[in-house]
Amino acid sequence: MGEGMSRAQLQANRVMDTIRELLKYVTYNAKAKVGFAITMIFVLTAVVEGIGGYKILPYNPLKYFVGKPFSPPSLQHPFGTTELGRDLFSMIIAGTPAAAIVTFAVVGFAFIFGGLLGSISAYFGGTVDEVLMRITDMFLTIPGLIFAMVLAFILGPSIYHAMIALMIFWWPTYARLARSEALRIVQMNFVEAAKLAGIPSWKIIFRHVYSVVTPTLLTYATMDLGTVVLAYSALSFLGLSVRLPHPDWGYMISAYLKYIFTAPWLPLTPVFVILFVAAGFILLGDGLRDAIGREYGLR
Known part of the structure; x- marks a missing residue:
């Protein structure tokens, strides 16, 4: 019992040390920062x-004519207003939870399911x-x-449905x-x-195989979050998510694209927000790759 506890404590300490090293690297690396x-x-x-819901926003994103229709960006409406006088800034903020839920759920599922499947495959x-x-290759050949x-x-x-599809x-x-x-x-x-000690295969896979491949998966997953943001936005653009x-x-880009010449802030603002978030994940993942490469000798 004592030996088991000491091993668990050593593993926990190693994880915490690794997290501290990664956070320290993030604070010193401009790209990761x-x-x-x-x-x-x-x-x-x-x-x-x-x-907090809509009550914490400057304006209710579902309410019409909170401002003059087609008002350009201003102090009162930082991202301007829509053709129906809706505050675009409030709409962008209100759309953030959906993007976050889908992004982290898709990558989280792929990280756990795909990572375990690959570990099991290599182990046996x-x-x-x-x-x-x-089976994996069959899915990889599918666009x-x-x-x-x-x-x-x-x-x-x-x-x-969009989340499940991804x-x-x-x-x-x-x-x-x-x-x-x-x-x-x-x-x-x-x-x-x-194996010789008689430890069950599932414990070996979890403790000694999957846990060791996690740093490599973490780097890829962090950058992949940006890709999922773009993919989900593509589905939304086609009207396959909420409308x-x-x-x-994504759907805001599609709905307001017709105003690209008369009110360009309507379709371009969500484009810039999507690219901004995707770039953030990619920069962070790139920084983590350098940090994990130093910690584990990976390239």
Whole structure:
């Protein structure tokens, strides 16, 4: 019991030390620092708006004529107003929780499911590896975003349908990446020692294989969050998620694109917001890749 507790404590201490090293690196690396700042703005905005709702916004994003229609950006309306006098700034903020939920849910599912699948495949090898990787390759050959669009169209417009459609086609890259790292790990002495000690396979996979490939997956996942923001926005643009009057970044671009010459701030503002958030994730992920490369000797 005492030995088990000491091992658990050592693992916990190592995780905390790694987190401290990564955070320290983020504070010194300009690229990671900018990405972290943008990411925190996105996350905190989503959390605060998700908890507080429309009452914390300057204006109700569903209410018409809170300002003069087609008003350009000003102190009163930082992002301008729509053709119906809705405050665009409030609409952008109100659309943040949906983007955050889908983004983190899709990447979280791919990180866990794909990472475990790749770890299991590498650990058992043989027929198990062959079958799991053939299934993974089958999904990789499918143009995922296009099929996600088709599936979301069949299921009907909904944030949850869009999220499910992306989840189904987003995990294979994580499985391949995890397997490539796990193949190296399963040959190491500590894994062989765990097998000889009679430790159950599922414990070895979780504690000694999946936990070790996590840093590599974390780097990829952080940058991939930006890709998911763009992918979800593409589905929303096509009307496959929530629709107006409910605020949604992608669909706002689609709905207001006709005003590109008369009121360009309407379609361009959500475009800039989407690119801003995606760039933040990519910069943070790039910084974490450098930090994890130093910590674990990965490149």
